[in-house]
Amino acid sequence: MIVAVTGTHKGMGKKIAEYYLGKGATVVGCSRHESEIQHEKYRHYIADVSDESQMMQFAKSVRQEFGAVDALINNAGIASMNHFLMTPYETAQRLMNVNYFGCITSIRAFVNLLKKSEHPRIVNFSSVAVPLALDGELAYASAKAAIESMTKIMAKELSNFKITVNAVGPTPIQTDLIAKVPQEKLDRILSSQAIHRFGKVEDVINVIDFYLNSNSDFITGQVIYLGGVTK
Numbered sequence: 001m002i003v004a005v006t007g008t009h010k011g012m013g014k015k016i017a018e019y020y021l022g023k024g025a026t027v028v029g030c031s032r033h034e035s036e037i038q039h040e041k042y043r044h045y046i047a048d049v050s051d052e053s054q055m056m057q058f059a060k061s062v063r064q065e066f067g068a069v070d071a072l073i074n075n076a077g078i079a080s081m082n083h084f085l086m087t088p089y090e091t092a093q094r095l096m097n098v099n100y101f102g103c104i105t106s107i108r109a110f111v112n113l114l115k116k117s118e119h120p121r122i123v124n125f126s127s128v129a130v131p132l133a134l135d136g137e138l139a140y141a142s143a144k145a146a147i148e149s150m151t152k153i154m155a156k157e158l159s160n161f162k163i164t165v166n167a168v169g170p171t172p173i174q175t176d177l178i179a180k181v182p183q184e185k186l187d188r189i190l191s192s193q194a195i196h197r198f199g200k201v202e203d204v205i206n207v208i209d210f211y212l213n214s215n216s217d218f219i220t221g222q223v224i225y226l227g228g229v230t231k
Helices: 011-022 052-066 089-114 138-157 183-191 201-212
Strands: 002-006 026-031 042-046 071-074 121-125 164-169 223-225
Touching (some): 011 201, 164 201
Parallel strands (some): 002 071
């Protein structure tokens, strides 16, 4: 199995890459920085998901070495948590460029490689910020809501190629992404969940594993939120 993961420099992406390497998969990862992952079956590429030319070169390099990929996990993303009146236009634009357009760019770059797989999978990242309509996260939640719409429509448009397209919506996980979020706000989010605890990387990987399973070829266009959050 060959798995492509974006945003593998640190955090969630790094742990996802290490997990699939541990399962014997070949993993190709990208980020704007060098990776600390040292493994014979890991290949790292310097590429910014919001730069189409860089992502096309990333995919070209993967094609030249491996010929195909079985799964694309669009993990790369950034966050900015401010009242929308305090969010500069440039910040909102950057959030959309990385989180939404970066996801589209990655898929466009890798779709021909996915077509060559027997069980091709795409997994995108949403957030519980969408169903919870979290105040102070308008730009971030809007970008993730766009990803959900894209996931559902793309699932239809790519179905003829047997490519399933799904998304996972994590609850707050103790990574750098929420390091600057006030504890009071985190407590409020956790209290709105059916299960009142922080998410774990393992919780997210469990959903990704489900989507990537060869028996999940009848599951597409879905968004699974963690923690018992519902839309």
